Amino acid sequence: MAEQFEPRIVAFLCKWCSSAGSDLAGVSRMQYPPNVIPITVMCSGSVSPLYIFDAFNKGADGVLVSGCHPGDCHYIKGNYYARRRIAIVKKLLDFIGLEPERFQMSWVSAAEGKKYTQIISDFVEELKPLGPQTKLRRNI
Amino acid sequence: MDKLLLKKAFPQWVKKLQAYRIYAPSKDKDIWTYEAVNTPEDVDLDFLTTALSPKKIIFPQREIYFEFKKASEDEPEIKEILPANGPTIMLGVRSCDAKALTLTDKVFGGDFEDVYYWKRRNQTVLVGLACNTPPSPNCFCLSVDGSPHSTDGLDILLTDMGDKYHVESLTKNGVKLLNLAKNLFTPPKAGDKKDLQKIHSESEKKIKKQIKNLKKIPPKLKGMWDSSFWDEEAMSCLRCGICTYMCPTCHCFDINDEVHSHAPLTGKRIRTWDTCQFPDFTMHSSGHNPRPDKASRLRQRIMHKFQYFVEHYQNYQCTGCGRCITNCPVGIDIIEVLDKVRDYGS
Amino acid sequence: MVNVEDLRKEAKRILKEGKVKYVIGYERGQNGLMPKPAFIKDPEDVDRLIWDPTCVHNLTKFLVDEKKRKAGEKKPDERPVGIVVKGCDSRAIVVLLQEKYINREDIHILGISCEKTGVIDEKKLANKLKGKKAENSELDEKGNFVISVQGGTIKVPAEELLAERCLECRANYPVVYDLLLGDKTKKKVEEPFKSLEKMESLSEKERWAFWTEQLAKCIRCYACRSACPMCYCDECVVDTINFAVTADTTASEKAGKIKWVEKSPVPSENFVYHMVRAMHLAGRCIDCGECERVCPLDIPLRFLNKKLEKEAKELFGYDAGFDPDEPSLVSSFKDEDPEDFIR
Numbered sequence: 001m002a003e004q005f006e007p008r009i010v011a012f013l014c015k016w017c018s019s020a021g022s023d024l025a026g027v028s029r030m031q032y033p034p035n036v037i038p039i040t041v042m043c044s045g046s047v048s049p050l051y052i053f054d055a056f057n058k059g060a061d062g063v064l065v066s067g068c069h070p071g072d073c074h075y076i077k078g079n080y081y082a083r084r085r086i087a088i089v090k091k092l093l094d095f096i097g098l099e100p101e102r103f104q105m106s107w108v109s110a111a112e113g114k115k116y117t118q119i120i121s122d123f124v125e126e127l128k129p130l131g132p133q134t135k136l137r138r139n140i
Numbered sequence: 141m142d143k144l145l146l147k148k149a150f151p152q153w154v155k156k157l158q159a160y161r162i163y164a165p166s167k168d169k170d171i172w173t174y175e176a177v178n179t180p181e182d183v184d185l186d187f188l189t190t191a192l193s194p195k196k197i198i199f200p201q202r203e204i205y206f207e208f209k210k211a212s213e214d215e216p217e218i219k220e221i222l223p224a225n226g227p228t229i230m231l232g233v234r235s236c237d238a239k240a241l242t243l244t245d246k247v248f249g250g251d252f253e254d255v256y257y258w259k260r261r262n263q264t265v266l267v268g269l270a271c272n273t274p275p276s277p278n279c280f281c282l283s284v285d286g287s288p289h290s291t292d293g294l295d296i297l298l299t300d301m302g303d304k305y306h307v308e309s310l311t312k313n314g315v316k317l318l319n320l321a322k323n324l325f326t327p328p329k330a331g332d333k334k335d336l337q338k339i340h341s342e343s344e345k346k347i348k349k350q351i352k353n354l355k356k357i358p359p360k361l362k363g364m365w366d367s368s369f370w371d372e373e374a375m376s377c378l379r380c381g382i383c384t385y386m387c388p389t390c391h392c393f394d395i396n397d398e399v400h401s402h403a404p405l406t407g408k409r410i411r412t413w414d415t416c417q418f419p420d421f422t423m424h425s426s427g428h429n430p431r432p433d434k435a436s437r438l439r440q441r442i443m444h445k446f447q448y449f450v451e452h453y454q455n456y457q458c459t460g461c462g463r464c465i466t467n468c469p470v471g472i473d474i475i476e477v478l479d480k481v482r483d484y485g486s
Numbered sequence: 487m488v489n490v491e492d493l494r495k496e497a498k499r500i501l502k503e504g505k506v507k508y509v510i511g512y513e514r515g516q517n518g519l520m521p522k523p524a525f526i527k528d529p530e531d532v533d534r535l536i537w538d539p540t541c542v543h544n545l546t547k548f549l550v551d552e553k554k555r556k557a558g559e560k561k562p563d564e565r566p567v568g569i570v571v572k573g574c575d576s577r578a579i580v581v582l583l584q585e586k587y588i589n590r591e592d593i594h595i596l597g598i599s600c601e602k603t604g605v606i607d608e609k610k611l612a613n614k615l616k617g618k619k620a621e622n623s624e625l626d627e628k629g630n631f632v633i634s635v636q637g638g639t640i641k642v643p644a645e646e647l648l649a650e651r652c653l654e655c656r657a658n659y660p661v662v663y664d665l666l667l668g669d670k671t672k673k674k675v676e677e678p679f680k681s682l683e684k685m686e687s688l689s690e691k692e693r694w695a696f697w698t699e700q701l702a703k704c705i706r707c708y709a710c711r712s713a714c715p716m717c718y719c720d721e722c723v724v725d726t727i728n729f730a731v732t733a734d735t736t737a738s739e740k741a742g743k744i745k746w747v748e749k750s751p752v753p754s755e756n757f758v759y760h761m762v763r764a765m766h767l768a769g770r771c772i773d774c775g776e777c778e779r780v781c782p783l784d785i786p787l788r789f790l791n792k793k794l795e796k797e798a799k800e801l802f803g804y805d806a807g808f809d810p811d812e813p814s815l816v817s818s819f820k821d822e823d824p825e826d827f828i829r
Contacts (some may be wrong), residue, residue, distance in 0.1 A: 032513050049765040050723065054746060056785050068827070080819035083828065084802065088816070091797045092761060092790075095686075097694025102696055106829040119829055135694060139754045140398055140408070168703075170609065171784050191782055201705060202750045213775070277619070278517060376523040378547065380709035382782050398748050412749045418708075420725055427732040432558065434551075469713055469780040470543065471515040471522030 007061035007127035009036045009120070012051065016074040017109045020065035024113030032117035033124045036064075043067065045078025049059045052103065056136040062102050062127045064119070069107040079107075095107045098135055099128045143307045143325035144332060150305065154180035156321040157229055160265070163197050164231040165190055174230065185232045185300075189275035189461065190455070193237045193388035194230050198260045199244065203411040205256070205395070211404035216432075221408075223256055228264045231318070236281045236459040238268050238293035240388030245293075246453045247391055256411075265313045268294040272339055274347050278462030280475060283351040286459050288343040299336055306336050351478050354446075354456070360481055361447040369484055370435035373477055376470040377434045381415035383464035383472075389457050391415055416440050442477060464484060487627075488598055488668040494532040496596060496665050501529035506594050509568035510545045511535040518784075519620040519633075520608060523548065531814065535570070536596055537629055537667075542605045542649065544774035545569055546578040546715040549588055554720075568594040572605070574651070576660035577772035578715045579806025584810045585770075587718060597660030599668030602629060603644045604652025609778075611647055615640070651775045651788065654678050658662040661808055679796040685789055696738055697757075703783045706749070710777035710787055711763065716770045723747070723762055752814050764790040769798045769815020772807040 013019040019040040025032065037060075041047055044067025055063045065086055067079040086105045094100050104123060108116050145153060154162065165187040166175040173189045174197060177183055201347075203223070210216035215237050241261070248257040271279075271288035281287060291297050295314035298307040307325060309315050318325055351357075364370075386392040394414035399407035414421060422431045431437050449457035458474075497509045513524035513534040521541055524534050525548075549569060556562040561632040571579065571634045576597055582588045603625055611620065631647050633640045645653065658673040660666060677683075685693065708724075711717045757821065768824045769792040778788045798804040799822055804815050 046581060050746060050762055053761050057754060057758050077819070080823070081816065083823050083825055084819050085816050087801060087827065088794060088797060089765065091801075092692075092764055092794060095693065095790075095793045096757070096761070097690050097692075099690065104829060105827065122829075136559045136754060136757055138748075140400070140748060140750055140752055169784065202752070325573060372525075375525045376548070378709070378712045378780075380712035380780060381707045382709050382780070385705060385707045386782060394749060394750050398750065410750060412751070413705075415707075425732075427734075433555070465517060467782050469709065469776075471517060471520060473516055 005128060005131055006072070007035055007124055007132075009062040009064055009123055009127070010055040010060040011036050011064040011066060012041050012044070012047045013038055013039050014067040014079070015042050016128060017068035017072065018044070018106070018116070020110035021108040021112045021116045024110065026116050028113055030113055030117045032120050034041050035124050036120055043073065043075050044082035045073070045075065045080075047066035047082060049085065052089055053136070054104075056098070057138045059133065059137045061130075061133040062104070062114060062123055064104050064106065064123060066106045066108045066119070069109055072109060091099075099130055102133060141309045141318070142333075143309070143318065143329050144328050145305045145307050145325055147305065149324045151180040151183070153324050154183055154231075155286045157317065159224060160227045160229040163194065163229060183231060185269055187232065187381055189463070190233060192386065193240065193461065193463070194233055195237070195240060195391075197228065197230060198241060198264060199257060199391060201413045203256050204410040205411060207406070207408050209404055209406045216405075223259045225260060225263060228260070229267060230264060231267050232269045233266050233294065234271060234275060234461070235268055235288060235290040235292070235294070236268050236279075236286055236461040237388045239286050239290060239459045240461070241266070242293040242392050243449075243453070243455055243457055243459070246455070260311045265295045265317060266293060267296045267298065267317070270299040270340065270343065271298060272300055272343050274343075275467055276462045278349060278465040279347055279460060280349040280351060280462060280471040281308065281460035282344060282347050282460050282461045283349075283354055284456045288347065289340045294368055299339060301332070301335060301339065306332065349462070349475055351475050353482055354478070357478055357484050358447045358450045360484065361443055364481065364484065365439070367484070369480070370439040373472075373480070374434040374438040377417075377438055377472060378470055379419065379434055379437065380418050380469060381417045382467050382469070384417055385413065386463040386467050388459060388463075389445070390415070392421075403415050416444070442474070442481070446478065473475050488537055488539045488601070490535065492667050493537055493596060493598070494535050494616060497526060497532045497535055497568060498529045500594055501526065501532070505565070506568040507563050507565045509535070509570070510548050511546075511570040512537065512541045514545070519611070519623060537570070539603065539606045539625055541572070542608070542779060544575045544578060544713075544715060544776045545571065546575050546582070547713065547776075549579070549582065549593060550715055550718045553588060566592045566594050568596060570596045571660050571663070572596060572598060572600055573655065573657035573659050573661065574772055574774045576662050577657055578774060580662055580807040580810050581770050582598070583773060584812060584814065590804070595660065595663045595665070597663030597666045599659035599666065599670060600652070600655070600668045601658065601671075601675055604648045604655055604658070606631060606647045607649040614647065616644060649775055651773050652682060654681060656805075657807070662810070679792065680791065682792055682796055698753060700785050701756040701760060702753045703785055704751060704760070705783065706751045706756065706759065707782065709780045709782065713776040713780040714767070715774075716767055717763070723766075724759055760787070760790060764794055767791055768794040769804055769806050771795055
């Protein structure tokens, strides 16, 4: 029987909202796919495009950047910068021919454990038919 | 041994060479480079010069030295990776590029032989193509002890004689290639020899650029270490490194470890091309950099080619291919710099 | 029409009066038609300065060099530097001013308008001349380039020889200057990003195939980085481990020295380098075209930067290099920034 492909998602979660939201999902025993490698960052605005390219270079099948809703950023403006930068990264990755479904951004607050599980489940379902990410993976 | 080969018989000869891996000039839009060819029909000798010299086949931009693996407390396993190439032919090598290989041979050979370089070098047969006209307006091979029909470093020299090639076979390996298709080669007649000489002497006359009195330059350079001459000349240099990457004699390299996984620790040690024109080329681990500015790096390039190499190996480290002049984005011309060196102070 | 004598006169004046250390301009090269950068220190040398449609280079990079050189000198000459710029080059100066990398007082800008045309693409010219050696080039009143070759002249409509970026130019005359030569009428460009249309209409598969083929050629000579005036970082992201760890290096500096890109010129690593460079130039690239001109393997690098220039304009209404007081693209935001892609 063929083993079903399990995508691996690298998720950059801001400490104050999204990471807390993922913790809430855990503490509340909500079930969601275990395909995520969470990386807590202080703010979604601190996520450099370099981290995203590096995640794909190291073989991530999908990358998620998640932060606080606009207006709720712990550092006031960080998520607004993220919104701009991630938009540009998304356009660049799309332009060079990477499947657009592989790179996502979301707003998840500390109370949105359920939303977090939904985002991950949807992401995994969208990645499964695409197969492993080979385009940008390091190949030496 | 001198023979003739009709141009229309050339593909048949190449077909007989299929036991070798053949590299020949190949065109991608406007850029010619040496690539592996699979069918004789892919070989096109109607080229001028290639962007990158054929040194990349003997001295590739990336060479794997060894693989290492260290699982926990065990001794690391090291597996030497020697080049896996078999017998190779380079078709259509210009005399300047072939001579350049004889110069890199001195560096990678001598008292301490580079295993990786020689594994490739010893298995490569060079079939040259004489330049009936200079491939580039910036050619100056005659000034640096070369010529458009020089046989230095070649196993066979082809000269285009219109509907046929004159084939001069120079080494055992060259003869071997001819013997694979003996019936295609015919002996030249007296008239052919005369025509050949005419083509060769005409080709020398067509080379416009020259460095006058190059012999005066190495001793002159020795006294110019502290001169402000280099600051002036290097003002427009962008330190892009193109001159060194395109040069058939440049051979500086960097060695790095590429780690592929951390548990177990596995990776490869690799050698890549490097260039003395990058600011961090001479960065010491103390933070000191003996060549922190463009002037010292330009001085290094000129002196290495026209003074140090002459002292060590009695040859200029330049074969006059002109690629550095053609490709420099800001028009720095090595001949102009050398002319100024020769006339400096007078 | 631009009269080069006016340029030489002004250069002579500012040099004679000691107002500038030297003037960076263009002079005739010895190899064919293309000029090369000139550094004029002596007022009597100003006749070396030329101006014609072959003046392609962006000389702004030498302002970056000047700053780095001054930083290494114990008693630097604090006088400004004169520089000849076209419209596109002046936008590069504006970006450097915007980022406070250089001060306005440190430069004396001799601006020249490209008027209705632009500069010649060397490769297009070589294709047109088919081996003939060009000796001179001029623009005539009818919008043709007049190229003198051995044995006569060739007249070519400008659009056939213009560099690709000149066809979409949005700054045909300098936006900042101390002296401006030439006409100050804005060239009308109907579709500023038309060159991207074809690429954007390709399917994902075709785009991927294109970029894989192109970036596989890259030999990581970093000429693109060296030619770009906006790439002025002392320590580039690809060089993080080449710079020394000394007794003074702090712990956080050491932790930051991650090897992001391997030195091997293989496609996966080439992609990281070029994508990071494109991101670092987002909202800063002013399309001087130097990166593509200097690439020895003819990789069409401009497309990457042009794409992000287009997105900056369309998504955020941002135009790099026009206003030195404007904040940079990625360190500013608007409430209306699009977020339809965010879940």
